[in-house]
Amino acid sequence: MSHRLIPALAALAVATPALAQEVNVYSYRQPELLAPLTDAFTEETGIDVNVAYLEKGMVERLRAEGERSPADLIFTVDISRLAAAVDAGVTQAAESDALRENVPSQYRDPDGHWWGLTTRARIVYASKDRVDPSEVTTYEDLADPKWEGRICTRSGTHPYTLALVAAMIEHHGEEETKTWLEGVKSNLARRPQGNDRAQVRAIWAGECDISLGNTYYMGKMLEDSEQQEWANSVNVLFPEFEDGGTHVNISGVAMTKSAPNRDAALQMMEFLTSPEAQEIYAAANYEYPIAPGSEAVELVQSWGEFGADPLNLMEIADHRDEALRLVEEVDFDG
Structure with missing residues (x-):
């Protein structure tokens, strides 16, 4: 065998x-x-x-x-x-x-x-009914007050979230990243909870309008008969850093x-x-x-094209401890 x-x-x-x-x-x-x-x-x-x-x-x-x-x-x-x-x-x-x-x-x-x-991209899932795709272009934009009460996400201490925060630190430094985290927190529709699929379910249920998630969860949801309706209620959008590309892990x-x-x-x-x-x-x-x-396979390609952030991933990993400290300082999950 x-x-x-x-x-x-x-x-x-x-x-x-x-x-x-x-x-x-x-x-x-x-x-x-x-x-x-x-x-x-x-x-x-x-x-x-x-x-x-x-x-x-x-x-x-x-x-x-x-x-x-x-x-x-x-x-x-x-x-x-x-x-x-x-x-x-x-x-x-x-x-x-x-x-x-x-x-x-x-x-x-x-x-x-x-x-x-x-790789997998860290993207935005957005309601097809309530969000114009042109509204979501950058990660920095997620701290804009226009999203107040409209964002769902998983825990700030999860490795996927910390990697995104670490990338933000590499691009903008600690002080600006802390301000960004505070802005995103103020825009949350509910306390961070669940996995990436749970956020899409919340969009489908009307609890929020956009969420952060990994691209591959769209494929996982589409192959699950109970979750297809969640997947079909959102668009896959590829935000970028203002001075870079789409965050990938x-x-x-x-x-x-x-x-x-x-x-x-x-x-x-x-x-x-x-x-x-x-x-x-x-x-x-x-x-x-x-x-x-x-x-990539045809289904993955159908979600759209994007330019991956050119940072070497070790540059992101070097900021993990700082990212966790900032998440805790702003009490992101509180």
């Missing part, structure tokens, strides 16, 4: 590094999203892939296991989680011509510790510091970053592949 899912982390410890014909993965991404990739990699190379799905505690697990860790690669989403793994010292640099050719510079660690696979891969099967793991990283593999991965979760020449 080409894809073997191992739900218990302890089970990976029985892997035999000497065989060097397997790759062991710790993943925050669901197994069903990885299966098409791992199956294709095994079919092409004959190297088996063992996946342990984790809900939390990946860095802590790797630290505890140390050099004994059976994990070769980690899969995760959000730049803050990738940066946290690097900062914790549980990754190592992995470089090759193929990786550099397949992953644009803004979507990889300058030191080669993590490499992007797909990332799913990525990194090689662990222990990596008992390093050569096979590097081979898998090169496979994962190929345009063909990125398109498979992106299609599974309605995301955007980033390799030159690759394309």
